[in-house]
Amino acid sequence: MGDTLALPDYRDLSPDLVKRFQAIGARETILEIEHLRKDFTGRNGDGAGMPPVLGDVSFQVKRREFICVIGASGCGKSTMLRILGGLEPRTGGEVRMNGHSVSGPGADRGMVFQEYTLFPWLTVKKNVMFGPKMAGQGKDASEAEALQWLDMVGLSERANAYPHQLSGGMKQRVAIARALANYPAILLMDEPFGALDAQTRCQMQKHLLQIWKNVDITVLFVTHDLDEAIFLADRIVVLGARPGRILEIIQVPVDRPRHQGQLLSPHFLAVKNRLEQLIHPEETPDPEEMKDLPLVRMTQVGDEAEP
Amino acid sequence: MLPPLYPPTGPSTGPQSRRVPPNKPAGMPLPAFQIRKPLARRANLWLTQAAFLLPLLLWCAISYLPFVWHPKVDILDPGSVDYFQKGMQVDRSEFREENAKQAAAGGHPATGTRANPVYLPAPHLVAKALFTAFRTPPLRDGEPWLHQSLGHSIRIIVLGFLLSALFGVPLGILCGTFALVSRLSEPFVDFIRYMPAPVFGALSVAILGIDDAPKVAIIFIGTFFQMVLVLANTTRSLPAALLEAAQTLGARRRQLLLNVVVPGVLPLLYRDMRILLGWAWTYLIVAELIGASSGISFFIYQQAKYRNYDNVYAAIIIIGLIGLGTDMALKGLGRLFFPWEKADT
Known part of the structure; x- marks a missing residue:
C-alpha cells in the first residue's frame, strides 16, 4: 500500500496532540518494565538454545494512558501481558507496578482475556x-x-x-x-475482542474508549489488528519476533476523541503503513505460505473467472 | 441498444460439471438419519416410548406366538410314555421321538401344548406378579416380604454410597486440584480399583461380622476408588482460564478452591455421582450374597429356587424402575440445583 497516496509522516503530531503527550508524560509512572526477559525451557531443557520469547523489553506506562501492544504472531505479546498480570514468571528483568515489584497475580492489575472467562x-x-x-x-x-x-x-x-x-x-x-x-490501577487486555465479529468489535472499541474516558484507568491492550491498535491507542508498542523485542514505540498522530471516520484519514493510514512495514517486512514471510499454488486447471477453456 | 448483460438462458449448455444436482443432497437419504442432528421434540417422545415398547413387543411375540420359538412341550396326557407325567415339560424333539416310538409300538401317543421354558414367563404373568408382589406373603414364616427385602437393599446402597461420597468427594476434588494429593493417593487408588470388589467379601465378613456392615463395606469398596479417580479427572477438566481470571480478581488459594474449583465442577461431579450410583446397584447383588444373605437379591434367588420365575422378573423390573426413577429424579433435581447448566446434561 502507499503506492498511490502521498501520506504524511506518521510522526507528525498536531499541536493538540503534542500538548496531550506532554501532559501524559508529566503524569506519574504506574508501570515500569525494565529489561524484561522470558526464556521457555521445556521440562527436558528442549527450549535450550532457542531465542528467548522476550529478549530485552523496557518501557514505561503513565497513569491513564492507553497503550496497545502489537506484533506478528510469536512475538511474545501475550506472554508479556501474562507476565505483567503475574500469571507467568519472568526469567529476567524487573516489572514494577506503582513502584512495587510484581511477583504474582493481584487485584491491582485487572485482566480481560480473549476466551470468555x-x-x-x-x-x-x-x-x-x-x-x-x-x-x-x-x-x-x-x-x-x-x-x-x-x-x-x-x-x-x-x-x-x-x-x-x-x-x-x-x-x-x-x-x-x-x-x-x-x-485496578491498570487493565491488561489480551485480544479481548478477538473472538467477536467485525461489527460487534467496532462497537466494543467505542464502548471501551468511553469507559476509559469516564474511569480512572490505564489500559494495556494486546491485539494483532492494526486498525484496532491505531483506533484505541495513545502509544503503540510494536514488538518483533524471535527474540521478542520492541521495534518501535509509536505516538499515534490521530486526534481524540476518536471516531470511525478517522479510519481513512491520512494520519491513520500513515501509522498503518508504518505498522505494516514494521510487522511484515519484506524478508519475514514464511516461505511455505508464500509459495505460488501449482497451476492445475479444472475448468474448461472459455469459462474464465477473470481475464 | 446494448445487449442485456445477462441474456436469458435455457438449461446450461456450458461445460458439463460433475457436481451433484442440487435437489439430491449426497449422503442424506432420510431426514431422520442426519449425522449429529437433534430430532424434533415429538419424535423424541415417540422414540423414548418405542425404546420400551419394542422389547416388550418382542417379548410378547415370543410368548404368545407359538411358531416364533416355544421349544418345549407341556404334557397334558402322558399316553403310554412311561416316564412322561402330566404337567411335565419336555423338549419338542424328545416329545416327537417318544410319540414316534409309541406309534411304532402301537401305544397311546402323548398329547401336550407347545410352551416356552419355565424361565421365560409370559408378560401377563409377570405383570400379575408385579401387581401382587407387595401383597403376596412370603412362602415360609420368617422370610421377608418383597417390600422388606427392597427396603433392606436400599438401606445398604444408601449407607454404602453416602459413606463412599463422604470421603470420595473431598478426596477426588483435592486430587484434581493439588498435584501433591494426586501423586500421593492416586497410584494406590488405581491399584485397588483393579481388584474386583467381591474379592474383599470374605475379608469383610471376617472383619465386620455377618450382618449389614460387610455389605455396606462392599458397596463402599466398589464405588469409593472409582469415585476418587473419576472425580479427580472431572475436577481437572475445569478450564485453567477460570482459575487465572479469579486470581487476577484477587482470589487467594483457599478462595480459589471454595469459590471457583468447587462451584465450577459441581454440576459435573453431580453427573458423575449419578453414574456411580448405578455401579452401586451392581455391587449390591454381590454384597447381599455374602454373610447372611438378604435383600432383593436374596429374594430373587429364593423365588428362582421355588421356580417362581414371574416373581424373579417382577423383582428385576422393580430394581430397574427404582434405578430409572432415582436417576430421573436426580436429573430433575440437578436442573434445579444448577440452573446455569445447559439443558443437554
Missing part, C-alpha cells in the same frame, strides 16, 4: 461482585458496587442472567465490568 455458575451481577467479595466486602456493598459497574457497561438489565444467555460482546463487557469493580 466469566464464571458460568454465577449470574452477571455475581460475576461482577466476585472481586469485591474476595477482598472481603459485604454482600450489600459489593452488590451496589456491581450494579454501578453494570450500569457503566450498559448491562444492568441483564444483571440476573447467566453468562451462557449473553452474546459474546456482552460477555466481554461483563468481563470488563468485573475487572473494573476491583478498582
